[in-house]
Amino acid sequence: MxxxxxxxxxxxxxxxxxxxxxxxxxxxxxxxxxxxxxxxxxxxxxHAPVAEPSPLFWEHFGARVNKAIDSAQPPAAASWGWTANRGWLAAAAIVPLVMMIGALALYVIRSGADERSRPAPRTAAAEKPLDAGLPAGRAPAAVDTSDLAGDPPDDDRAWALMRSLAIDLHYDDAREAGILPRPGAIETAATELSALERAELVRLLQDELKRTGA
Amino acid sequence: MPQTDAQAVADEELVGACVAGDRSAFDLLVGRHQRQIYKLCFRFVGNHEDASELAQDAFVRAYRALPKFERTAKFTTWLHRIAVNVCLNRLSVKRPPHEPFADVESAPSRDERADVAVLRQERAVWVRAAVARLPQKQRATLILRAYHDLPHDEIARIMGSSVSAAKANFCHALGNLKKLLGERVVDHHESPE
Structure with missing residues (x-):
């Protein structure tokens, strides 16, 4: 059964x-x-009932829930927010830097090409040292120029500034911020350079290779 | 939302209003369900402090998850499911202390003899202690069925199981309680109360 x-x-x-x-x-x-x-x-x-809390408890319960909602960050959004904030912070710091580097690189290439195509006597401004106007032995606060002596082109203030700003820029930070150039973008840009610009780029690269001993 | 209209509005409509940005709609939902959710949490943890904290946590989680609420579902089922999960998560982390004996029951009624009231309180404490020792699924099923009077199909949805499994869990829970309570079980139909 x-x-x-x-x-x-x-x-x-x-x-x-x-x-x-x-x-x-x-x-x-x-x-x-x-x-x-x-x-x-x-x-x-x-026959085992729950003791009812005091009426005051219920009066305040809704307010407690609202306060908790307002004060607590959603867990999912919190974790997303942290990584997102890191990314945005890195991007906020790096994007202007990269734009500046790009603009200065273009300036360097163009000015170098102009100088070679139209030689001119150096002006007082061009010969002026980077720390001119500052007390003796003191470099500008925002730019560390101590390791720039002899760097090519060591007489270019813009290049010195660009190097100093970019020296702490790590590849991983740029990748995390999503600001690395697209694949093929550099090759495309190189094909758009004029003959003089390409020659100057070659010279700069060769100088950099010599300097680093690569 | 006007107070008079609010009473007639279904939970699911309030959810829609809340998702659309009407925060007062959620206040109404909290007001409607706070007692049930608190009692559910109390059944799991057995003390007021943890129960109120868990109930609050359940509503906060529900608020955050409102955009994901499917309008085809029943709001109370969904809310109970969140509360049960909050309670089970807490129990898996720590076993809260049950309320001291003296605080467990309400005061005896005027007509109830003092010795009968003490006996009733004592039984209630033993029952709660036994319920607290049940396996989690049996415990949740028993609480939802016996104390919240939810139908088995709704319990199955809350627990994420089949209806048959919910019914079997209820039977197992009562069977285990019988073993745990032993001689302390009293047939209330025959008791002098």
Whole structure:
């Protein structure tokens, strides 16, 4: 004889047992005893109410929920926000720098090409040292020029400024900020240079290779 | 939202208003369900401090998840599911202390004899302690069925199980409680109360 299943016992407790189950229950003392036992336990469970908090608790509960909503940052947004903030901070710091580097590089290339194509005597301004106007032995606060002596083109203030600003720019930071050039972009830019600009670029690259000993 | 109209608005409509930016709609939802959710949490943790904290956490999580609420679902089922998950997560981290014996029950009624009231309180404490020792799924199923009177199909949705599994869990929970309570089980139909 098959006794009632757990699902049928639950149905029996709730007076929803199917006719076949009811017939079995009428005939089976073991199942009937189990149902009686479960009913007794259920009655004990139902006689254990929860103490109601004070009315004041409910008055303040909604306010507490609102405060928690306002003060807590969503977990998903929080984690996203942190990484996003890092990315944006890096981008905010690096994008102007890269734009400046690009503009200065173009200036260097063009001015170098102009100088070679149209030689002119050096002006006083061009010969003026980077730290001119500052007290002796003191470099400008924002630009460290101590390691620039002898750098090509060491007489170019713009180039010195660009190098100083870019010296702490790491490849990983630029990659994380998503500001690396697209694949092929450099090659495309190189093809758009004039003959003189390309010659100047070659000269700058060769000088840089010599300087670093590569 | 005007107070008089608010009573007639369905939960799901309030959810829509809330998602559209009406924060007062969520206040109404909290007001409607705070008692049920608090009691649910209390059944899991057995003390007021943890229960109020968990209930608050459940509503905060619900608020954040409102945009993901599917209008085809029933809001109360969805909210209970969040609350049950919050409680089960808490229980998996730490087992909260149950309230001291003296704080558990309400004061005896005027007509109730003092010794009967003490006996009633004692039984309630034993039942709560036994419920707290049940496996988590059985415990959740018992609480939702016995104390919140939810139908088995809704419990199944909350627990992410089949209806048959929910019914079987309820039976197992009562069977285990019978073993845990032993002689302390009293047939209330025959008790002098």
């Amino acid at each position: 098959n006794h009632l299943s757990d699902v049928q016992f639950t149905a029996a407790l709730e007076d929803e047992l199917d006719p076949a189950g009811s017939a079995h229950l009428d005939a089976c003392g073991a199942c009937a005893a189990k149902v009686r036992g479960l009913r007794t336990v259920l009655a004990s469970v139902l």
